[in-house]
Amino acid sequence: MLKLKATVIWKSAAEGGLSPPPTSGIQPSFNVAQDLILSRILHPDKKQMQPGIPYEVTVELPYGELYEKHIQEGMAFTLNVGARIVANGVVKKKQA
Numbered sequence: 001m002l003k004l005k006a007t008v009i010w011k012s013a014a015e016g017g018l019s020p021p022p023t024s025g026i027q028p029s030f031n032v033a034q035d036l037i038l039s040r041i042l043h044p045d046k047k048q049m050q051p052g053i054p055y056e057v058t059v060e061l062p063y064g065e066l067y068e069k070h071i072q073e074g075m076a077f078t079l080n081v082g083a084r085i086v087a088n089g090v091v092k093k094k095q096a
Helices: none
Strands: 002-010 029-032 035-038 040-042 054-061 077-079 083-096
Touching: 040 077
Parallel strands: none
Antiparallel strands: 002 054, 002 083, 029 035, 029 077, 040 054, 077 083
16 A cells, blocks of 8 residues: 555535535545546544645555556646546655
8 A cells, every 4th residue: 555645625516526525534536647546535634624725634545556656746636536526636745
């Protein structure tokens, strides 16, 4: 499993985001190298993450080691639910 520290900004429902807003533990798809892979987003505050606010989160990628060479610090990414982009993010650092 690959773990990342990242900043994520969730979209509002009007922008195609989630309603209600997501909470820690949500499992959207992480877009890397033109593939959507399983992820889990963890935030220390278990409350809802409101749209438009940058959140510092941990991204767990169970199959991330297969894509590690594509994931770099500063890389922009999207989080998807189905074909819908529900959040944008930037990788801050990889964790051991």
